[in-house]
Amino acid sequence: xxxxxxxxxxxxxxxxxxxxxxxxxxxxxxxxxxxxxxxxxxxxxxxxxxxxxxxxxxxxxxxxxxxxxxxxxxxxxxxxxxxxxxxxxxxxxxxxxxxxxxxxxxxxxxxxxxxxxxxxxxxxxxxxxxxxxxxxxxxxxxxxxxxxxxxxxxxxxxxxxxxxxxxxxxx
Amino acid sequence: xxxxxxxxxxxxxxxxxxxxxxxxxxxxxxxxxxxxxxxxxxxxxxxxxxxxxxxxxxxxxxxxxxxxxxxxxxxxxxxxxxxxxxxxxxxxxxxxxxxxxxxxxxxxxxxxxxxxxxxxxxxxxxxxxxxxxxxxxxxxxxxxxxxxxxxxxxxxxxxxxxxxxxxxxxxxxxxxxxxxxxxxxxxxxx
Numbered sequence: 471x472x473x474x475x476x477x478x479x480x481x482x483x484x485x486x487x488x489x490x491x492x493x494x495x496x497x498x499x500x501x502x503x504x505x506x507x508x509x510x511x512x513x514x515x516x517x518x519x520x521x522x523x524x525x526x527x528x529x530x531x532x533x534x535x536x537x538x539x540x541x542x543x544x545x546x547x548x549x550x551x552x553x554x555x556x557x558x559x560x561x562x563x564x565x566x567x568x569x570x571x572x573x574x575x576x577x578x579x580x581x582x583x584x585x586x587x588x589x590x591x592x593x594x595x596x597x598x599x600x601x602x603x604x605x606x607x608x609x610x611x612x613x614x615x616x617x618x619x620x621x622x623x624x625x626x627x628x629x630x631x632x633x634x635x636x637x638x639x640x641x
Numbered sequence: 642x643x644x645x646x647x648x649x650x651x652x653x654x655x656x657x658x659x660x661x662x663x664x665x666x667x668x669x670x671x672x673x674x675x676x677x678x679x680x681x682x683x684x685x686x687x688x689x690x691x692x693x694x695x696x697x698x699x700x701x702x703x704x705x706x707x708x709x710x711x712x713x714x715x716x717x718x719x720x721x722x723x724x725x726x727x728x729x730x731x732x733x734x735x736x737x738x739x740x741x742x743x744x745x746x747x748x749x750x751x752x753x754x755x756x757x758x759x760x761x762x763x764x765x766x767x768x769x770x771x772x773x774x775x776x777x778x779x780x781x782x783x784x785x786x787x788x789x790x791x792x793x794x795x796x797x798x799x800x801x802x803x804x805x806x807x808x809x810x811x812x813x814x815x816x817x818x819x820x821x822x823x824x825x826x827x828x829x830x831x
Binding site for chain 1: 691695696770
């Protein structure tokens, strides 16, 4: 066999893999190849049988497995139903949320600008206080128009002098 | 092996009832499980992936067009699951392939042969099974799958091609190489 092994080798594989007329013809006329084919074929058959036996399980195993598959399928169906119900609801909610958020840009700047306006007013008041503090002129001697303005704005003239006093005390 | 139910599936697959699907499970679970067991060499994982395989099939029944047999389609899902599983556990997979994780599984070598065989014959058969088992460990996963479908599941080449998503020519090539390796291993035993 050894001398022929290399040249005949592929023929044995060929007949074992699929039907090959030429290889079959050669092997049927070549006893060493025939013996080799039977040997490999036997080993493969034994391997197949052994594995089929090895994979055998009692009927209870298959029943349990089938029932687990059934449960998993039911669970998956339930989940897909929940998803089918939830997804549109979530989409609607998201759209509504975006709709609400869409209005926010108009209200937000106002909310932000309000404290800014407050800060401006405070700043102006401080500047005014500063200005008054720096002027030595008594409130009564200030231009009449300014006094009128202050009256119109509802700030009592005394408050300005009070503020001046407070400021002096603090100092 | 196809039933009227499974062969008629194709177009109406999405309308299948739970009872009908259970009949499919009953019919194919053994083969799917055995194939995964041989491929993964892990009984627990084979069981898990068999369940996963049928769950995927159930969820994707609508995509089954009946171009291949239902069994080929199921084995294809099983092959993909085994491949993904191997990828996700690459290190332990290779350990298992190399026999470094203490898995003493011998592919049922101890079961063979039964009956009134002589002790010499029993020993020889066991040696053969062990040798083939060792060879399959060294094959690529795709080659091993093809080899197992051919010699354990005894499927036809076109069925294997359909299950593996390969051309028949590629199946032949994989088998040719695998058988060549088996032969070489058996020769070493002599």
